[in-house]
Amino acid sequence: MNRGSSVALFVTCLADTLFPDVGRATVAVLERLGCQVVFPPSQTCCGQAHVNTGYQRDALPLVRNFVATFERYDAVVAPSGSCVGSVRHQHAIVAERAGDNALAERARAVASRTFELSEYLVDRLGVTDVGATYPHTVTYHPTCHSLRMLGVGDKPLTLLRNVRGLTLLALPAAEECCGFGGTFAMKNADTSTAMLADKIGDVLATGAEVCAASDSSCLMHIGGGLSRLRTGVRTVHLAEILAATDGAA
Amino acid sequence: MSPGDRRLLPVHAPRGVGMLRGTQSFPDAARTALADTQLRRNLGHATATIRAKRAAVVGEVADWEELREAGRSIKADTMARLDDLLIQLEERVAAAGGVVHWAQDADEANSIVTRLVRAAGADEVVKVKSMATQEIGLNEALADAGIAAYETDLAELIIQLSGDRPSHILVPAIHKNRAEIRALFARTLPGVDPDLTDDPRELAAAARSHLRRRFLSAKVAVSGANFGVAETGTLAVVESEGNGRMCLTLPRTLITVMGIEKVVPTFRDLEVFLQLLPRSSTGERMNPYTSLWTGVHAGDGPEAFHLVLLDNGRTAVLSDEVGRETLHCIRCSACLNVCPVYERTGGHAYGSVYPGPIGAILSPQLTGVEDNASLPYASTLCGACYDVCPVKIDIPSILVHLRAEHVEAQRRERRVPTPEAILMAAAAWTLADPGRWQNAQTAIRAGRALGRRRDKDAGRIRALPGPLAAWTAARDAPRPPAETFRQWWARTRGGGS
Numbered sequence: 001m002n003r004g005s006s007v008a009l010f011v012t013c014l015a016d017t018l019f020p021d022v023g024r025a026t027v028a029v030l031e032r033l034g035c036q037v038v039f040p041p042s043q044t045c046c047g048q049a050h051v052n053t054g055y056q057r058d059a060l061p062l063v064r065n066f067v068a069t070f071e072r073y074d075a076v077v078a079p080s081g082s083c084v085g086s087v088r089h090q091h092a093i094v095a096e097r098a099g100d101n102a103l104a105e106r107a108r109a110v111a112s113r114t115f116e117l118s119e120y121l122v123d124r125l126g127v128t129d130v131g132a133t134y135p136h137t138v139t140y141h142p143t144c145h146s147l148r149m150l151g152v153g154d155k156p157l158t159l160l161r162n163v164r165g166l167t168l169l170a171l172p173a174a175e176e177c178c179g180f181g182g183t184f185a186m187k188n189a190d191t192s193t194a195m196l197a198d199k200i201g202d203v204l205a206t207g208a209e210v211c212a213a214s215d216s217s218c219l220m221h222i223g224g225g226l227s228r229l230r231t232g233v234r235t236v237h238l239a240e241i242l243a244a245t246d247g248a249a
Numbered sequence: 250m251s252p253g254d255r256r257l258l259p260v261h262a263p264r265g266v267g268m269l270r271g272t273q274s275f276p277d278a279a280r281t282a283l284a285d286t287q288l289r290r291n292l293g294h295a296t297a298t299i300r301a302k303r304a305a306v307v308g309e310v311a312d313w314e315e316l317r318e319a320g321r322s323i324k325a326d327t328m329a330r331l332d333d334l335l336i337q338l339e340e341r342v343a344a345a346g347g348v349v350h351w352a353q354d355a356d357e358a359n360s361i362v363t364r365l366v367r368a369a370g371a372d373e374v375v376k377v378k379s380m381a382t383q384e385i386g387l388n389e390a391l392a393d394a395g396i397a398a399y400e401t402d403l404a405e406l407i408i409q410l411s412g413d414r415p416s417h418i419l420v421p422a423i424h425k426n427r428a429e430i431r432a433l434f435a436r437t438l439p440g441v442d443p444d445l446t447d448d449p450r451e452l453a454a455a456a457r458s459h460l461r462r463r464f465l466s467a468k469v470a471v472s473g474a475n476f477g478v479a480e481t482g483t484l485a486v487v488e489s490e491g492n493g494r495m496c497l498t499l500p501r502t503l504i505t506v507m508g509i510e511k512v513v514p515t516f517r518d519l520e521v522f523l524q525l526l527p528r529s530s531t532g533e534r535m536n537p538y539t540s541l542w543t544g545v546h547a548g549d550g551p552e553a554f555h556l557v558l559l560d561n562g563r564t565a566v567l568s569d570e571v572g573r574e575t576l577h578c579i580r581c582s583a584c585l586n587v588c589p590v591y592e593r594t595g596g597h598a599y600g601s602v603y604p605g606p607i608g609a610i611l612s613p614q615l616t617g618v619e620d621n622a623s624l625p626y627a628s629t630l631c632g633a634c635y636d637v638c639p640v641k642i643d644i645p646s647i648l649v650h651l652r653a654e655h656v657e658a659q660r661r662e663r664r665v666p667t668p669e670a671i672l673m674a675a676a677a678w679t680l681a682d683p684g685r686w687q688n689a690q691t692a693i694r695a696g697r698a699l700g701r702r703r704d705k706d707a708g709r710i711r712a713l714p715g716p717l718a719a720w721t722a723a724r725d726a727p728r729p730p731a732e733t734f735r736q737w738w739a740r741t742r743g744g745g746s
Contacts, residue, residue, distance in 0.1 A: 045686075058673050195593065224721075
């Protein structure tokens with residue numbers, strides 16, 4: 001148990017710009033559990049889209065900015081398994097490729113204190129019941145980077161099982177990628193769409209009202225498909241469910 | 250540049266020979282495959298079946314993770330002293346009565362094999378399923394020299410009879426179903442029963458009686474190798490049908506083409522790989538036939554044995570510190586079976602004989618990344634391949650590395666940057682500074698107009714302009730909110746931290 005701790009929020013460029021509710025929900029959950037949340041305003045982006053598209057050299061200033069922004073904090077929390085995966089597994093590589101070993105060292109140090117939200121709640125704060133109420137049927141897509149890069153395991157599901165009013169429905173083929181893959185969704189739009197079609201089929205098969213995940217990018221992809229097909233199923237970030245106390249999210 | 254200098258450079262697999270390069274980019278080839286209903290159905294069924302079998306037999310091995318780690322470290326050790334191990338292998342093979350030939354590339358390997366077949370006085374060979382000989386286009390080279398090469402693996406026979414290309418490392422005819430195979434056999438096998446049904450047992454029996462005649466008449470066999478043991482000079486072929494055992498034991502001359510990365514230091518190392526390979530590959534505890542041979546023995550098996558050691562770009566792979574792990578691959582194809590991209594596009598979309606995640610990192614490295622530039626991008630980086638790899642090849646990281654290699658090669662070779670490079674540089678410049686980023690966010694917020702105009706009810710954007718249209722072709726986009734997170738924070742928390 002580590003309550004009352006100070007946490008720096010890395011909101012991620014995507015949530016900052018397009019999904020601010022995810023950021024607000026993350027703040028709400030952390031503050032309810034007694035954390036002091038700070039938002040370092042010099043933060044921008046982890047640079048993952050650049051790295052994964054091959055532009056490691058362009059990503060270098062973003063890595064530098066991330067490290068400079070966050071290295072003074074004891075804990076950094078982000079509502080994204082993918083961005084945390086990039087911080088943990090790519091930042092040092094980008095720095096080393098550019099020949100900046102000092103930056104790589106600093107990047108490794110920050111990475112060791114950077115957590116995805118469910119990791120921070122369960123592992124660092126030791127909390128599995130965040131006191132949320134969310135009276136809806138929900139299915140959960142575990143997202144590839146949370147699952148395989150970070151190994152968060154069933155932490156998000158444990159948190160969801162302790163939400164009052166929530167009915168959790170198992171997603172068939174849950175561990176299969178939704179087809180987003182960053183610029184893959186544009187460069188290989190046809191294959192991406194074929195994968196999305198199957199993910200949507202699985203989501204609909206559950207009969208859930210809500211498809212949840214802990215990555216705004218995957219949710220933007222799945223949600224974009226669900227909405228295009230007028231399925232009526234909506235996507236909600238894990239943080240928004242955990243922040244809900246009156247069933248309003 | 251003298252030939253001596255040339256050997257110091259990373260030499261890639263040459264163009265114009267073999268099957269490492271496709272004619273289309275991956276996205277274009279994938280588009281065709283995705284629309285093939287029969288292919289999608291066959292692949293979905295076949296990969297799901299093999300995935301389940303693999304998961305079951307891997308799950309029953311308590312020390313699977315330790316085995317994977319052992320496999321990884323044996324391969325890493327092998328790569329660190331590959332030159333010494335290959336020389337040791339050559340000495341042991343020669344001491345046991347075999348002859349070793351060194352082939353720098355596909356052309357050299359093909360001409361060595363052609364010469365050996367001619368010297369044996371043969372105009373036909375029987376073949377054991379082999380990725381290396383497909384990689385170099387050996388059958389085509391032999392045909393050009395008037396030598397007929399007969400594939401004896403059932404699925405390879407199907408591919409050869411239909412004039413098709415393999416689409417999977419282990420199950421090359423995975424894209425065909427039994428009705429298609431029945432029709433093919435009825436059309437192409439001489440003397441086949443006209444009442445042949447599509448019962449798999451009947452199909453196998455028809456192939457067997459056809460192949461039996463080939464085995465008995467062939468003077469020369471050509472094989473690949475799963476492993477070559479430096480310590481003893483022993484070669485190993487792992488298979489399921491017994492056709493390999495026939496080829497390796499019946500003909501008088503045996504020619505084995507082996508990629509140089511297939512060497513393992515000691516006989517004992519096979520203990521690890523013969524546990525990892527069948528379980529990862531066919532989902533069996535052990536494969537039905539494992540043939541091991543060391544040189545030649547009077548009155549038993551082939552009278553002449555030739556080992557052709559093939560480079561064809563492998564030294565170039567070895568010279569890349571990040572990419573060299575690719576050479577650890579034991580060709581099990583577990584990564585294909587779990588890959589959501591492969592499952593939907595099939596193997597032909599990758600252009601090369603090496604499809605799926607391993608193909609997406611191996612083919613571009615063998616040919617040089619610019620000759621297979623779309624392959625490193627043929628992945629969502631979901632990581633399922635890395636999880637199942639029996640020798641722990643970090644495929645996602647190597648894909649990212651190759652993407653960087655491609656971008657850097659483009660930067661060197663093009664006088665004018667690509668539109669993508671300009672976009673990426675602009676995005677990086679913007680994101681490197683919080684002030685510039687805030688201005689950009691304001692510009693993105695102008696996109697609210699799109700949502701309001703086109704779809705005021707759902708708050709979704711149905712069509713985006715320019716390159717972003719690739720997104721909205723199949724998905725809605727979120728309408729930018731009135732206030733960014735950082736604006737909300739500044740407004741409610743008084744700015745700063």
